[in-house]
Amino acid sequence: MSALQALSARFASLSSREKSLLSACLLCVALFVAVKWIVLPAKAGHARNAAAIPQRQATIARYEAMRQGQEPADEELFLQVQQLEKWEEGLLAGETASAAGVFLQGVLKPLTNRPDVRVTSIRSLPPVRKGAYAEIAVQMEMQTTTEGLALLLADVSRQPKILRVRKLSASTGSYYPGQAQRKETVVVSMVVAGLSHAAVDDKGQGGGEE
Numbered sequence: 001m002s003a004l005q006a007l008s009a010r011f012a013s014l015s016s017r018e019k020s021l022l023s024a025c026l027l028c029v030a031l032f033v034a035v036k037w038i039v040l041p042a043k044a045g046h047a048r049n050a051a052a053i054p055q056r057q058a059t060i061a062r063y064e065a066m067r068q069g070q071e072p073a074d075e076e077l078f079l080q081v082q083q084l085e086k087w088e089e090g091l092l093a094g095e096t097a098s099a100a101g102v103f104l105q106g107v108l109k110p111l112t113n114r115p116d117v118r119v120t121s122i123r124s125l126p127p128v129r130k131g132a133y134a135e136i137a138v139q140m141e142m143q144t145t146t147e148g149l150a151l152l153l154a155d156v157s158r159q160p161k162i163l164r165v166r167k168l169s170a171s172t173g174s175y176y177p178g179q180a181q182r183k184e185t186v187v188v189s190m191v192v193a194g195l196s197h198a199a200v201d202d203k204g205q206g207g208g209e210e
Helices: 003-012 016-088 097-112 146-157
Strands: 118-130 133-144 163-172 186-196
Touching (some): 097 133, 097 146, 133 146, 146 186
8 A cells, every 4th residue: 555545545644624624734834835935935025025116216216316406407517617606706917926016016006006105115025825826915014094904804895806905013102191192103013814826845835924
């Protein structure tokens, strides 16, 4: 008798209750196998696909934003180029640092040519490399009044050329009780700087005093 025939005979000899219980057990085993090898893998695959959806949506949205942002980016680039051209119009003229220094002194001379300002000395300082540009500066010593100094600083800030006061010191004379009233005198030391395309010799440039 084969094993299958023996198993069939054994199953036939079982009572109805035993057959029902055995069938229920076999059904549970079949369900377990189906869940483990069919349902769970399919559910895991679905979960992976569902988790990838937000990432795919974000990627699509990013490329869509890049496509839509290309035109604003081109416009922004055009505006930046215009701004750079306008800014470079404020650079000091001169192919060399010396020429740019002379140009800067020429810009400042009309500003100090007033009755309440007396320049006692003016000299160019060593240029300082600032990235693609050179900072050209001059130091001025002068005598003026508080109002004259305020007007001079305002005039410097309003110049078409981009200038900045890099250093400023001012002092007034001493007065003692009983002294005759004298005209106010403010002794000023000022460093005014601008930027230029002029070439700078690295060995001869200054240390960038602030």
